[in-house]
Amino acid sequence: MKVALIGATGFVGTAVLNEALNRGCDVTAIARDPKKITLTNDKLTLVAADVYAADKLAEVLKGHDAVVNTFNAGWGNPDLYNDFIKGSEAIQQATKLAGIKRLLVVGGAGSLYAAPGLQLVDSPQFPAEWKTGATAARDYLNTIKKEEELNWTFLSPAINLHPGTRTGKFRLGTDEPVFDANGKSEISVEDMAIAILDELENNQFVKRRFTLGY
Secondary structure (H helix, E strand, O other), X not given: OEEXXXXXXXXXXXXXXXXXXXXXXXXXXXXXXXXXXXXXXXXXEEEEOOOOOHXXXXXXXXXXXXXXXXXXXXXXXXXHHHHHHHHHHHHHHHHHHOOOOEEEEEOOHHHOEEEOOEEHHHOOOOOHHHHHHHHHHHHHHHHHOOOOOOEEEEEEOOOEEEOOOOOXXXXXXXXXXXXXXXXXXXXXXXXXXXXXXXXXXXOOOOOEEEEEEO
């Protein structure tokens, strides 16, 4: 499988890159500064690209089987909300312009439901420092749900996404957090990368959102 990975130098992107290469995928790692990637692999191509320029990005994406979007507009970005929406929509458009049908977007946990009709991002206990980014990801999910041309998938991580180990032992869900026996919703970024590549191979959640946890 030929995978175009956007945001390849980020927290999630790095884990996805490692998992994809370990599975033998041909990966084009796309980032603002791909020189940050120190891996060397015959199946790895590094490309610098501006995600906001859909036409130019489309040229980079052409010929791939799938696009994985782990784009992050930057948690310290004063215009985080608008830049996240703008970048995500540009990637969506570029994927279509490139003639690719498969798009997997990594969003946030904030759009998961804490209770019927109440998303986590709107709950009183949601951390204020994450609210802008989480709201942007939630609103983009509402946008991509209207996408008819692409075979899209939106992944919401567990509430606690952290560095850890690759176990391959986790459970999948859809619109509500997956909690463990101790009432915690968590996943390592290494295991989330497994779920991302599994979804590209198995197409279990096409035109749907899914989540995961231990």
